[in-house]
Amino acid sequence: MAVLHVFLVTLAICGLDAVKGEIPNEIQQFVLGLLQEHDGEVMELKQEIRTLRREVSSLQMSYLSVLHELDDLKQKKVEKELVSMETATDDKIQKLDIKNPSSQNVTQSNAPHNAPGGKQLPHNAERIRKGTLSWFQQLNHAHEDCMVPHNMIANYPTAFSTSMSRGLSNIQNNQVLPFDIATLNIGNAFDITSGVFTPTTKGVYVLFSTITTNPGKRLEAAIVRNGHWLCNLFAGDITFFSPGSNMAVAALEIGDRVLVRIHDKFHDDGVTIDGAFSSFSGFLLYETD
Known part of the structure; x- marks a missing residue:
């Protein structure tokens, strides 16, 4: 029985191939016969399991x-x-029967502070009222902090993601990097023929770039708007292909020219950019007036 038990457990977990040659053929045939005999019950149990x-x-x-x-x-x-x-707070304040300060004949300077049965001064009650209402307003509108402001839902969404179709060698000073493959270009604001992004909506944008260089060479590049640097990035390693990345968040105007280019003369002779592992992307975070 112990051998039969081991066979059944092994058969259930690993299948028939795992136990062939280890269990006598008579026991194998006996167990297989039992399985065939009760095949209908097994199917019913499986169906019940699915239902459960x-x-x-x-x-x-x-x-x-x-x-x-x-x-x-x-x-x-x-x-x-x-x-x-x-409501209860308003009722309590109204029961004080305090007049508006502008219509009062007695001022704080000539009114007794500790007069018997005297009432609180108007400015104190007003301060209490404002503080209470402010507290209620903060609680009632707390959920609004989790909502996206209306001006962050762009009427003219813009997003792009690009890479290069080939590696780039013979790097020149201030060379514009030719990102000529656009896997995403919502709003058609990115020109793959020039590698220039031109916003069609005034707003705050998120811009990101990665440049990968061949081993043993280094370079610096920059995300540039209208000739002015938004951020620099460095790529280079002695032994391995080396990616360098950076991100900029910038307020852009309609018609601005945004691109990635080599930072002046800061590149090694013979440096090569791996186009498949280099990218330039961005999206409109929210519109501005």
């Missing part, structure tokens, strides 16, 4: 739905309590 899995999945969805409903109820309860507290 579907029921468990349905229960999980129902559980999540209940959690969402509870969150909604809690939120409504909090909002109701805030409204009640605000």
